Amino acid sequence: MSGGSPGSGYDCVVIGAGHNGLSCAAYLARAGRSVLVVEAGEGIGGAAGTREFAPGFRVSGCAHLLHSMPEELRRDLALEAHGLSAAAVSMPTTALLDDAAPLAIDPAGGGIEASAHAAYDASMRRLAAALVPALLRTPPRLGTANWSDRMELLRFALRLRRLGRRDMRELLRIGAMNVFDLLHEHFESQALRGALAFDAVLGSNLGPRSPGTVFTLLYRLAGQIAAGGSGLTQPRGGMGAVCDALAAAAKAAGAVVRTSAPVVRITVDGDRATGVELEGGERIGARAVVSSADPQTTLLRLLGAGHLDAGFVRRVVRLRTRGLAAKLHLALDRLPDFSGLDPQRLKGRLLIAPSLRYVEHAYDHAKYGECSAAPIMEITVPTVNDSTLAPPGRHVLSAIVQYAPYALNGGWDAGRTGFTELTIDTLVRHAPQLRRAIVAAELLAPPDIEREFRITGGHWHHADLALDQFYFTRPVPGASQYRAPLPGLFLCGAGCPPGGGVIGAAGRNAARQITRGGH
Amino acid sequence: MAARREHDAIIVGAGHNGLVAACYLARAGLDVLVLERNAYVGGAAVSRRLYGEFTYSNCSYVCSLLRPEIMRALELPKFGLQIIPYEGGCTMMRDGGHLALYDNHDALRREISRYSKRDAEAYERYSRDVIRQCKFIRPLLLREPPDPTSCKPRDIGEMLFLARRFHGLGEARMYDTLRFWTMSAADFLDEYFESEIVKAHLAGSSIIGTALGPRSPGTAYVLLHHYMGDIDDTAGAWGFARGGMGAVSDALAASLLASGGSIRADAQVARILVRGGRTRGVALANGEQITARLVLSNMDVRRTFLESMDPADLPEDFLRQVRHFKIRGSSGKLNIALDGLPDFPAIPRGSPCLRGDLHVTDTIEMMERAYDDWKDGRWSRAPYIDMLIPSQIDPTMAPHGKHYMSVFVQYCPYELAQGPWNDARRKAFGDTVIETIARHSPDFERLILHAEIRTPRDIENEVGLTEGNIFQGELTMDQLLFNRPIPGYAQYRTPVRGVYLCGASAHPGGGVMGAPGANAAHAVLRDLGRSAAA
Helix, strand or coil: CCCCCCCCCEEEEEECCEHHHHHHHHHHHHCCCCEEEECCCCCCEHHHCEEEEECCEEEECCCCCECCCCHHHHHHCCCCCCCCCEEECCCCEEECCCCCCCEEECCCCCCCCHHHHHHHHHHHHHHHHCCHHHHCCCCCCCCCCCHHHHHHHHHHHHHHHHCCHHHHHHHHHHCCCCHHHHHHHHCCCHHHHHHHHHHHHCCCCCCCCCCCHHHHHHHHHHHHHHCCCCCCEEECCCCHHHHHHHHHHHHHCCCEEECCCCEEEEEEECCEEEEEEECCCCEEEEEEEEECCCHHHHHHHHHHHHHCCHHHHHHHHHCCCCCCEEEEEEEECCCCCCCCCCHHHHHCEEEECCCHHHHHHHHHHHHCCCCCCCCEEEEECHHHCCHHHCCCCCEEEEEEEECCCCCCCCCHHHHHHHHHHHHHHHHHCCCCCHHHHEEEEEEECHHHHHHHHCCHHHCCCCCCCCHHHCHHHCCCCCCCCCECCCCCEEECCCCCCCCCCCCCHHHHHHHHHHHHCCC | CCCCCCEEEEEECCEHHHHHHHHHHHHCCCCEEEECCCCCCECCCCCEEEECCEEECCCCCCECCCCHHHHHHCCCCCCCCCEEECCCEEEECCCCCEEEECCCHHHHHHHHHCCCHHHHHHHHHHHHHHHHHHHHHHHHHCCCCCCCCCCCHHHHHHHHHHHHHHHHCCHHHHHHHHHHHHCEHHHHHHCCCCCHHHHHHHHHHHCCCCCCCCCCECCHHHHHHHHHHHHCCCCCCCEEECCCCHHHHHHHHHHHHHCCCEEECCCCEEEEEEECCEEEEEEECCCCEEEEEEEEECCCHHHHHHHCCCHHHCCHHHHHHHHHCCCCCCEEEEEEEECCCCCCCCCCCCCHHHHCEEECCCCHHHHHHHHHHHHCCCCCCCCEEEEECHHHCCHHHCCCCCEEEEEEEECCCCCCCCCCCCHHHHHHHHHHHHHHHHCCCCCHHHHEEEEEEECHHHHHHHHCCHHHCCCCCCCCHHHCHHHCCCCCCCCCECCCECEEECCCCCCCCCCCCCHHHHHHHHHHHHHCCCCCCC
16 A cells, blocks of 8 residues: 555656656546656656757757657547647658759659559558557566466457468568668669668667668557558647647646656655655655656666666666767758758758668767767758747757767767767758858757756667567566556656657556556 | 489489488488589588698588487488587687687686676576577477468467467566567677677677678577587587588488489589479470479579579569578688698687687677678678688698688678679788788798688689578578568478478578478478378
8 A cells, every 4th residue: 555645645656747757647647546747857848848949949859740649649638629739740751862952752742763662651551550559558478377468469469460461471571670671672762762761760779771670660650650640740839839738638637747846766665666755855655656767767766776676677777778869959040041942841851861871871880989970860940830939030940860879989078069060061061051040059969868858878769769679578578568566666658668759658558557557 | 305214303402401301302212313513512511622632611611500300310420420529719809818718617717707707607697598599499490480371270380389489488588589589699798798808709600691790680699509509419519520511511412322312413403494383303504304393492592583493483473572582692711721830829829729719809899890891892801700720620621730721701792892803802802811810820821821712702603602692591580480581482382383492591591500401301291291201
């Protein structure tokens, strides 16, 4: 039973008001639990927040496009009614090339290799569709005598079978393959291959030749399918608006959200988590402590290895959590002048990933603790779709930049300026007048992301999304069902299945585990 | 057309797998003919005299994977195969240090402790975990992979066998296994060790013959190969074949002849003949036709279907998948005749580790950078080499006082970015390797009497392996088990009735293992309604 002080305790205390923490809180509150969300920052959102990086200029701090938040979650929590709206949906993708005009990447658009692209897209979507239900379910444990685990595995096997022989074989073949080979099988165009490989390596510690990259692509596609037909979406007000809507939904269901309330420790009595202790010593009792912080923060720093067995701790320590994605924010006094780009395409995202070779070379540097000499980038100009993000007539450029390793040789203090300049130079190659338009610039490298958003290693996904850290083994064996191996403690962040990408499913699934467990 | 008697089965290619398949079929009473385009049998398991009285194992060079079941069933020792075990190995470091791996457990622990006490402890855990994985996988080698999309009782039975074996590991080990199969060797080793030299030494076996680097996911399980030989209870499953690797092929050939099979060398098959969806034999390059009900191809999947069959005889979809089958040249080989035993100052004199595998790659990063060169279409400027001097143990390999050195080189591309392979570039590649060795042995260059330098293209030209790929196809997850070589055709059978694959393109893949040959023969016999003779 509750170890917290009676009367003052909550059913559940959720650590962190990022999208997963808030979605978990909203589901818990809707299931009738008394819920308190404690957030260390002054505002909510965490890495899924909107930040003012220069006076009057606002931007999504990390991910800048929403594409994988399940329709079911948005509907359950009535996020639209709670203020979420899209500034743009089905945003197009354009590849910026070095010595050719920008290339529209659209499977239905009749561009280069149109029929091959359409066939590839249709096939990948069919395969990804088989993975969709996995996003919204708790992974079963393997090897138990538990019938619900066995049923879950059987259900998964049946879903594979329902793909039909041809597609099932294809999924089993390409599931662990690299995207380099897959794209060679389908396409001739260097530019198309490069652009399509981008989503496979975005946010990962992998290059196109790394086996497993087809899987990361399928994972992303599955998310898009689960999200309904809206494709790449820019939330009005930036990513923070998603968290505002989630917070509103949670509060409407009775949850309480406290900001500037950093947790210093998860309190334990005997063999169970009993609540949290805040900076300043305040203790809050709860029957269930749910952490949306990354697994290392939760288990090693807030809980402490002393409460866990040595083998489990070793797994948590070894979790690969070092980020390789940086974020560049530019405040501009005019629209950037991308050469040869149809202004309509600026409403979508622009990619710098002109060939597989380019992407692979960008990755090679990161293997040795260097930043890419020629980085890959996903660029948006969110102010084109949403003028509220900058003063009138001004613009914001938001770019995800890879690869920028957490443990940069020589350190980020020495390397930040150089890499920022290199990144801007890379942009200038496509937008010659860009430098003159820059009012302010900010580069968030993984250590900045670690500090700002309290994510160990500054990894957007809390832990590498790779086959060996996925589903049954995410974050680590023994904690893949959202339960830490300490009664009363649960995990609900991106480090849990299904993983990162502003999905919210980890929060939702964790809430279901908690309510099912009678907490 | 010459009227000749019809054979039951023709085996195309007298590589070790072709010979293994032929042996099993002949022992079951079939009339078997093996056709080999070279003047000698063995494919890539050969001993050749290319310089004086030196014998080169000029492709494959050690015997670690040959299944003991096959050795026993085909009575290879009786037919002259003698495996001489060798001990350990050593990695020489750029700073003059070395790490030796000994068979003796205590010696090995002491050696690792020189670099890290923690790693010496961890090595126990590591060996235990890897051997556990070995034991899990070993029985799958000599089984036909099930088709997971099939509803046939045999396939479902085999799937259940797999599921039960997996389940039998217990929950924690099941997760370990999932991770082991999907991790990179570098990440896997990071979970155990802190010392770079220990990791580098162990990682070597994860990249041999592959188009992957130690950081590529999916390389961890290749670490098994190092252990697969070790754990078999048959003594000497890991060692040199006395007289070179050709001794394996010679013993197989002798075993075949003794059971009534025949072999024709200098007989290049130009076409596998098909009529009405079924094979009727083969046509040789000289126009001669030889009829048979069954044709087993020991050639790789590309050479079999794209170069030796009429595309009209095969489904278009199947051909497309064959064209996508990944088979990449990534390794080269040097065979060197030496005037004496070279001195390696890093290794203590008289150390037994000099008789094992010698390496000079002392960090994982160095190995990964070697791979980066290959990706860019050049041979590694600092290659990973696996170097052995078998003449120390097997005096038949070189004249008295002289030595034969086998140097396996990773990575070397099939196609160079700078232009086509030619003699000058081959020499430059050889020089890179020789300089790499010379950095650790001051008298090495002076001792060289002759060096045979083999690029992937040379291996392809001589042995017939596409791109010189030693495994007849990449050993990545998309080409393993029921995916090897092509989903739906992983059971040695092909779209043409009577045509089977028996080479390393089929499950379980490459290495001088013999398993694909044995499995293919069993598939044939099952289709004929017979069982293998004891």
